[in-house]
Amino acid sequence: MSLPSEKIQKILHQNFPQITEKGLQEEIAIIGKLMDFEAGELIMDYGSYVRMVPLIVKGCIKVSREDSEEGKELLLYLLNAGDTCSMSFTCCMLDKKSAIRTEALEATTIIGIPLKYVDSWMTKYQSWKNFVMMSYDNRLLEMVKVIDSIAFKGLDKRMEQYLKAITESTGNTTISMTHQQMADDLNVSREAVSRLLKKLEQINLVRLGRNQITLLG
Amino acid sequence: MSLPSEKIQKILHQNFPQITEKGLQEEIAIIGKLMDFEAGELIMDYGSYVRMVPLIVKGCIKVSREDSEEGKELLLYLLNAGDTCSMSFTCCMLDKKSAIRTEALEATTIIGIPLKYVDSWMTKYQSWKNFVMMSYDNRLLEMVKVIDSIAFKGLDKRMEQYLKAITESTGNTTISMTHQQMADDLNVSREAVSRLLKKLEQINLVRLGRNQITLLG
DNA sequence: AACATCCTGTGACATACATCACAAACTAAG
DNA sequence: CTTAGTTTGTGATGTATGTCACAGGATGTT
Known part of the structure; x- marks a missing residue:
């Protein structure tokens, strides 16, 4: 029988080896909130109140885009254990009509990090900064891949x-x-x-x- | 008759008001290299050697994507004074065949920042970190707009x-x-x-x- | 001025996919 | 078992855009 914060530490070691700093691991263990979602459950929709960044621990998250008017839809990419959703930063700032939707494709567990820490850790922890930047890069590349697919294929x-x-x-x-x-x-x-x-x-x-x-x- | 570094300081004030820290302004003035491009000139192509991030001072830069095989092309977005190209980080890491192309749409001036500073300033200067993050966000949003256009319109x-x-x-x-x-x-x-x-x-x-x-x- | 080259306009036809319409197969509920 | 609802299969037809072919106008070159 382990405390949730001990559990989170263990998870970090397993799934987020890039997060190396002891102090950061401890902060995440204290502040992070383990959250479970069932298959099909909506994690974030149009400018939702969710002001946190998810670290994905287990499962699979589907990130998609909706057409404002015509109810059309398009899968952007899938996220797995070890990933984070960098669009979360951006998402909260988007106007409601043109949002990204995030839903669990299967039973999924995440560690939720409140936005304010996300930002302050950028300067405090080198490995966090690298993790966030890497995540942005990955997302940009995913987006380019999506563009390739629909434009050229x-x-x-x-x-x-x-x-x-x-x-x-x-x-x-x-x-x-x-x-x-x-x-x-x-x-x-x-x-x-x-x-x-x-x-x-x-x-x-x-x-x-x-x-x-x-x-x- | 002014020194180039004084000139850069003036430019920063005019075009990059987000860059507030004195120390950062001075570092950029020393390290940054003013570079001019003519209309139509290629700034960066397939995995080019350009390992710097451009701060755009004047003019207009066209960022586009090429189809690996069929020589097809697609405009992604345009950059103007005050912008930077966050894909530059990523670009250098892309394999050559599937690259982003950056070219001057009209006579354009940039301040080139070598990559190593870009990274180390992230933790050193708050306003630089914000500038870079904001730029990533903007680019992600641009990409989403492109996807909307070609997918839904x-x-x-x-x-x-x-x-x-x-x-x-x-x-x-x-x-x-x-x-x-x-x-x-x-x-x-x-x-x-x-x-x-x-x-x-x-x-x-x-x-x-x-x-x-x-x-x- | 003559010529070659580049740019634009336009018809004919091909292609990928959307839309409509409906039938057939399967599944769930009473 | 019956019935209603859901999912899949498939033909007919429409639409946007691609591809091909070529003509005429604009521009630059000798």
């Missing part, structure tokens, strides 16, 4: 990337989703997804079932 | 944004470009641009000439 390539991203992120070759959900993530029509998946099944790249796509090979 | 809206962005950035309602160059920036065919511009001319939104588009209204 057809649906077939995008689907391939999408399936790979999800199976890798969840560690499960079987994806439990409807075609409609996938279509929303990719911002294309459900019919286009159905037809493309059918083709992939005929080439033996996937096996299809109701609410279920299994990536083969 | 048609060419007509994109063209509108594009024309506005360029005229605002250069402060000139007349744009001196060929349709082909615009098509490259927007990653569409030249014919699509020509046809759309023709329509806009018929509604009296632009006036067209050879190598020249004037935004009316």
